[in-house]
Amino acid sequence: EAQVTQNPRYLITVTGKKLTVTCSQNMNHEYMSWYRQDPGLGLRQIYYSMNVEVTDKGDVPEGYKVSRKEKRNFPLILESPSPNQTSLYFCASSPSHAPPGNTIYFGEGSWLTVV
């Protein structure tokens, strides 16, 4: 079954304690990205990656890091989380060379609370 898997699904952490949200896809997709969803703001892209070792900033990259050492994994790293990073995070993936409008698959989301 085609899947994008995120972990953890729910996390409460404290300000300044480094954390990593993992994302893995089993579809051999080149393209992966991270979004955060906040009330009234919709989804905003944090970072994306067109392929292994190729990453680029989205709209709201501040306070986040990513890496793409393997095709299937795209972890999101919060080096020093702050309360304004409390949000619902989604990982997504898709083939990069495909007909226009190719489907992008989303993970189930990770609820992160920083206190």
Add this chain to the structure above:
Amino acid sequence: GNSVTQMEGPVTLSEEAFLTINCTYTATGYPSLFWYVQYPGEGLQLLLKATKADDKGSNKGFEATYRKETTSFHLEKGSVQVSDSAVYFCALSDRYRGSTLGRLYFGRGTQLTVWP
């Protein structure tokens, strides 16, 4: 730049009512347009899409037509059900450095609640 504007919610309807959620976009090129749906506690699922002007996307009784002249992609359903209660996101994707896939730009989402 690229952006999506969709009508703000929440939208509350009775079962079997007609639904329209407006979506307009701004794009520099020739984007593909999408509607995604998010049911409570779940991730986003693609509802329908259209890749060029005048295309109509449809799924589960929902429809949207890609209107280049009005830069719109309004979502419609003739008769909503309680099970349609969800948040609906309009989105567009552009091209990235010549490839056919780009990033997604989302609207802010519209909460739909359908009462029996």
